[in-house]
Amino acid sequence: xxxxxxxxxxxxxxxxxxxxxxxxxxxxxxxxxxxxxxxxxxxxxxxxxxxxxxxxxxxxxxxxxxxxxxxxxxxxxxxxxxxxxxxxxxxxxxxxxxxxxxxxxxxxxxxxxxxxxxxxxxxxxxxxxxxxxxxxxxxxxxxxxxxxxxxxxxxxxxxxxxxxxxxxxxxxxxxxxxxxxxxxxxxxxxxxxxxxxxxxxxxxxxxxxxxxxxxxxxxxxxxxxxxxxxxxxxxxxxxxxxxxxxxxxxxxxxxxxxxxxxxxxxxxxxxxxxxxxxxxxxxxxxxxxxxxxxxxxxxxxxxxxxxxxxxxxxxxxxxxxxxxxxxxxxxxxxxxxxx
Amino acid sequence: xxxxxxxxxxxxxxxxxxxxxxxxxxxxxxxxxxxxxxxxxxxxxxxxxxxxxxxxxxxxxxxxxxxxxxxxxxxxxxxxxxxxxxxxxxxxxxxxxxxxxxxxxxxxxxxxxxxxxxxxxxxxxxxxxxxxxxxxxxxxxxxxxxxxxxxxxxxxxxxxxxxxxxxxx
Ligand SMILES: [Fe+2]
Ligand SMILES: [Fe+2]
Numbered sequence: 001x002x003x004x005x006x007x008x009x010x011x012x013x014x015x016x017x018x019x020x021x022x023x024x025x026x027x028x029x030x031x032x033x034x035x036x037x038x039x040x041x042x043x044x045x046x047x048x049x050x051x052x053x054x055x056x057x058x059x060x061x062x063x064x065x066x067x068x069x070x071x072x073x074x075x076x077x078x079x080x081x082x083x084x085x086x087x088x089x090x091x092x093x094x095x096x097x098x099x100x101x102x103x104x105x106x107x108x109x110x111x112x113x114x115x116x117x118x119x120x121x122x123x124x125x126x127x128x129x130x131x132x133x134x135x136x137x138x139x140x141x142x143x144x145x146x147x148x149x150x151x152x153x154x155x156x157x158x159x160x161x162x163x164x165x166x167x168x169x170x171x172x173x174x175x176x177x178x179x180x181x182x183x184x185x186x187x188x189x190x191x192x193x194x195x196x197x198x199x200x201x202x203x204x205x206x207x208x209x210x211x212x213x214x215x216x217x218x219x220x221x222x223x224x225x226x227x228x229x230x231x232x233x234x235x236x237x238x239x240x241x242x243x244x245x246x247x248x249x250x251x252x253x254x255x256x257x258x259x260x261x262x263x264x265x266x267x268x269x270x271x272x273x274x275x276x277x278x279x280x281x282x283x284x285x286x287x288x289x290x291x292x293x294x295x296x297x298x299x300x301x302x303x304x305x306x307x308x309x310x311x312x313x314x315x316x317x318x319x320x321x322x323x324x325x326x327x328x329x330x331x332x333x334x335x336x337x338x339x
Numbered sequence: 340x341x342x343x344x345x346x347x348x349x350x351x352x353x354x355x356x357x358x359x360x361x362x363x364x365x366x367x368x369x370x371x372x373x374x375x376x377x378x379x380x381x382x383x384x385x386x387x388x389x390x391x392x393x394x395x396x397x398x399x400x401x402x403x404x405x406x407x408x409x410x411x412x413x414x415x416x417x418x419x420x421x422x423x424x425x426x427x428x429x430x431x432x433x434x435x436x437x438x439x440x441x442x443x444x445x446x447x448x449x450x451x452x453x454x455x456x457x458x459x460x461x462x463x464x465x466x467x468x469x470x471x472x473x474x475x476x477x478x479x480x481x482x483x484x485x486x487x488x489x490x491x492x493x494x495x496x497x498x499x500x501x502x503x504x505x506x507x508x
Binding site: 062064067068098182183184228229277278279280282283295298299301 | 406
């Protein structure tokens, strides 16, 4: 245990030790101090031009008017719009809606349209299982995508696909949705991206050189964290295998509603905070316990929630900064950490 | 059971009155529970746990006005730590039993109507939470960790068809 912890600390605390990152750290600190114009690193050897992007995730909007979660998502949008420098774009990590209804999804789209930069989005289980993604697709488009930005290849995939558990017992659409809404539901079993998307992924990265910087974005973590709550993606090993040719892959995900980091092989994995409510850490040891945030105070409706911003350097190293609504980060997490 | 009581009565100098009660005990005690009676007790417990499961997952609309259910924030009753109660809770400023905190979470994050603390429903709320925390040491006073471990295997859990449809259609 202490060995893991030490290894974690060494990896994390060597932020300033790496020559290529010094500028980036200075930049991050400068941002905290409100200094806007800081020296930008030169374009890196892989052609990465330093930039930042932000993540908002898990809004879980209800149909009620003026629900507290509406305001929490609006706060997140404002927080991102007010970042200096501004992120180039925003990724939304799924679970816009709580019950997958069209009005909830449309409300989410309306609030997110106030972002002053482009947004890319992938679905969560709460968005999908009322109509099998019909409303979501109508509002947000394709759930499987990739694009290149300043030398980095970004991939988004739908990781919440389960095998059909509803046809045989004759469940209604609402019953199917209700089963999926419950985190600890024993019925649906583990979810994943399934074969079609695996084939798409293999095709998508086939011609990319191994030193291409890759960021992959899914709702659920691409590692086996706590399968009982679907804090996993069943075909993550296949995804990691397809991406194993790359020097360095960053995976960002939603769904767990908490701060979390892991590293497996060439892939580092970072979780997003939610804008709706925090989830307790499941009863398993964390590989990097220092990334666990403080216990949320239930008296404060926005404690344990927030957004995150990632600054990528020319060397394709990232500083991840969680930006909680309240002061819920441990001292270790407060200045961000390197991935 | 009976044998050990009379043996202690003989070895220890039990006061006469108490000794008389102990001696009288066996003849007035009821017969051991039959398998059937034990089964009935277990069935009652399962029924209560089962009601608790539904309530934790939103089956009673009065418990929420914003659509939230306990299960939103406490999957598998995680972080409710029933085995650490009674304990001091800052929002009360004193030591409170588990049921007071159940009602606090109904009234605060869920803006709902508190349960009668003596109702079968409150008992059921406890029955489900205690069932999932069975085997953990009882440590009233502090919850030093956010989440206590929950003895359920992946993909299983308390076998019951969920009815937690919530109130948000
Ligand atoms: Fe979520
Ligand atoms: Fe989710």
